[in-house]
Amino acid sequence: MDNFFLFSGLYLSFLMVLSLYRAVIGPTVLDRLIGANAIGSKTTVLLVLIGLMFHRVDMFVDIALAYAMLNFIAVLAASRYFQKRKGLFGE
Amino acid sequence: MDIIVVFLIICGLVFFTGGAVGILRFPDFYSRLHPAGKLDTGGALLMMVALALFNLHHFSLATVLTGLKIILIVVFVFLSSPTAIHGIVDAGVRAGLGPWTRGEKRR
Amino acid sequence: MPATTNTRENTILHEPGQGSDPGVTPSTRKRARAFLPYAITFILLFSLWIVLSGKFDPFHLSLGLISCVMVTLFSKDLIFPEPGTEGSLRTWVCFIRYVPWLLYQIFMANLHVLYLTFHPRMMDLIDPRIFRFQSRLKGDLPLVTFANSITLTPGTITVYVSIDGTFTVHALDKSSRESLPGEMERRIARAFGEE
Numbered sequence: 279m280d281n282f283f284l285f286s287g288l289y290l291s292f293l294m295v296l297s298l299y300r301a302v303i304g305p306t307v308l309d310r311l312i313g314a315n316a317i318g319s320k321t322t323v324l325l326v327l328i329g330l331m332f333h334r335v336d337m338f339v340d341i342a343l344a345y346a347m348l349n350f351i352a353v354l355a356a357s358r359y360f361q362k363r364k365g366l367f368g369e
Numbered sequence: 370m371d372i373i374v375v376f377l378i379i380c381g382l383v384f385f386t387g388g389a390v391g392i393l394r395f396p397d398f399y400s401r402l403h404p405a406g407k408l409d410t411g412g413a414l415l416m417m418v419a420l421a422l423f424n425l426h427h428f429s430l431a432t433v434l435t436g437l438k439i440i441l442i443v444v445f446v447f448l449s450s451p452t453a454i455h456g457i458v459d460a461g462v463r464a465g466l467g468p469w470t471r472g473e474k475r476r
Numbered sequence: 477m478p479a480t481t482n483t484r485e486n487t488i489l490h491e492p493g494q495g496s497d498p499g500v501t502p503s504t505r506k507r508a509r510a511f512l513p514y515a516i517t518f519i520l521l522f523s524l525w526i527v528l529s530g531k532f533d534p535f536h537l538s539l540g541l542i543s544c545v546m547v548t549l550f551s552k553d554l555i556f557p558e559p560g561t562e563g564s565l566r567t568w569v570c571f572i573r574y575v576p577w578l579l580y581q582i583f584m585a586n587l588h589v590l591y592l593t594f595h596p597r598m599m600d601l602i603d604p605r606i607f608r609f610q611s612r613l614k615g616d617l618p619l620v621t622f623a624n625s626i627t628l629t630p631g632t633i634t635v636y637v638s639i640d641g642t643f644t645v646h647a648l649d650k651s652s653r654e655s656l657p658g659e660m661e662r663r664i665a666r667a668f669g670e671e
Binding site: 383384387390391394395396397399400402403404406407408410411414431434437438441447448450451452454455458459462469 | 528530585592593594602604606623624627631636646
């Protein structure tokens with residue numbers, strides 16, 4: 279079972295790399311924001327997986343909860359910030 | 370029990386794969402939000418439920434509390450993900466970014 | 477609805493005058509009903525404290541008790557914004573009954589978007605468009621619930637909701653555009669008692 283968790287964690291990291299491509303290449307700022315949000319929502323699951331691998335779920339679950347909140351607030355703040363910016367098109 | 374956990378985790382991974390590939394493949398920013406918003410939420414739900422079930426193997430008070438915390442994360446993701454997606458869409462609309470229509474080249 | 481809550485508040489205000497004579501059961505029931513939001517808020521907060529702390533020694537439990545009582549007294553309108561208690565209570569019960577159907581719809585939406593994502597000729601299948609429609613829901617909580625449900629279900633994202641119930645929605649393809657407002661609006665209207 280531990281091996282299964284390990285490989286699903288590795289696969290999740292691979293998917294995060296795919297999302298990172300969109301976050302780096304994305305033509306507009308908001309595309310980058312979507313990539314960052316996707317990475318964050320995968321990280322929340324990955325943290326709980328890591329906790330199961332190290333047999334310390336009780337500690338890692340708190341970190342995952344804090345990370346979910348941080349991701350939410352970061353995306354909201356960034357989208358509010360870029361709302362008033364020109365240059366969303368050319369970039 | 371293990372079979373259910375493995376099945377749920379594989380379903381969640383398929384959903385996450387769809388989310389990542391969809392973010393890469395869809396033509397414009399509005400349609401990229403669809404896989405980012407829905408498939409990630411669904412994948413997170415399935416994988417978190419699977420991990421909470423696996424965590425309940427050794428049944429005791431501590432594992433029950435940890436399972437409840439994982440369910441709390443799922444509830445929080447379900448409340449916050451549509452709100453974050455709506456925030457991003459709102460920023461796009463206010464900046465005057467038009468949606469992609471059929472026949473244009475992809476952005 | 478507002479008239480009844482006003483009268484109830486008045487009776488509660490005048491209660492100290494009437495409460496002295498014995499055998500007034502309705503007033504005590506009203507007082508219990510006014511006490512109910514405090515109790516529910518306190519129970520929710522305290523269970524959240526227990527789940528998050530995970531310690532059961534008297535020191536941590538008393539700390540949680542004190543802080544939960546303080547937060548309950550400070551913000552009694554945290555969960556129940558209006559004084560009409562039993563209406564809100566019924567609303568929450570109906571809302572919990574609405575959740576399983578929403579989960580099923582989310583699962584179907586995920587399958588739909590998954591099919592679109594892995595389709596080789598995806599660019600021909602999708603037809604994104606922004607459109608608007610008028611909903612007959614009123615009140616903040618039903619509108620927010622409807623907006624979040626739209627974002628979570630088949631190929632649609634809420635762009636903007638105005639206060640009188642006009643929804644601006646970005647839809648991914650034709651079938652998801654035609655599914656609004658349909659079954660979901662009826663279910664939400666029934667769940668919040670606006671039928």
